[in-house]
Amino acid sequence: MFTLTADWMSMLVVGFATLFLIGEVLVNARGIFAILGIGFITIFFSSFLDTGMFFIMILVYIIGILFIVIDGKLLNDGTLSVIGLAMMIFSVGLAAPNWISGLYAVIGIFIGSVLSFTFLKVFKRRSMWQKITLFDKLTEEAGYSSINESYRELIGETGITVTDMRPIGTVRINDKEYSAITQGKWLVKDTEIVVEQVDGTKIQVKELEN
Structure with a gap:
């Protein structure tokens, strides 16, 4: 499997993973964004973790994304967003082999999160949000x-x-x-x-x- 050979690649891979996974929750991409996002985040975690920790960290990361989206769409008070962001940062930071790679990964989370909302201008948003x-x-x-x-x-x-x-x-x-x-x-x-x-x-x- 493809592995990360440079610290800066953590930002690129985690950024794309966050971009597509949040995008999948926001818009109806027919699962394509989910596949791409899971693929990118799998590359990141599998590059540095053994099988046991891999599944734990990827679960923490995805739950963090869901918390952010739920807060943004339902609660709007920021509590779940802070918790979700902390979970994402914790998962990629703990998985990174050094602090530089971890910092790049955290930057990727912020960039991917912000850019994901541009999908709302291009793709049809999920009906589950329209019904609320x-x-x-x-x-x-x-x-x-x-x-x-x-x-x-x-x-x-x-x-x-x-x-x-x-x-x-x-x-x-x-x-x-x-x-x-x-x-x-x-x-x-x-x-x-x-x-x-x-x-x-x-x-x-x-x-x-x-």
Whole structure:
């Protein structure tokens, strides 16, 4: 099997692996990106690790990628992204034969992660993300036309959080409780809020500025 003979090659191989694996999760590439990504990361880990550690480190690396994508698409609070990035850095750093090669590999992770989002401009994004409309930008310009009038009247109304918003929770507006969401910001219970936007029965709120 092909092995890495120079430290700088770690950046190239890990960069391509990250690029294609995150790209596979984001867009519908029919598995081609997954095959390419797994191929590149296999080259990296197999160059330096025995069979047992190889499977452990590649699992840690892939889980780290999934954490980053889940955070970016669902939670938007950065917690899972930090954990996922740390897992990826840990896996390639531990596998590298020296600190220079490890540094190159970490740089490859950052470059590949950033470039992977350019696939969204070229390829069709996966429908699994399109169906999670609660986390999309709630605007009529984006195509949201089925507005429930009774909920639409809540826009601009103020209220208070009944539960912690992480970023979904319950708010009380005009003595009625509603399920609502923030734009990725966590709010504690009893925080004053104002309704920003509404899509059907989905209410987006933000902290009320005094």
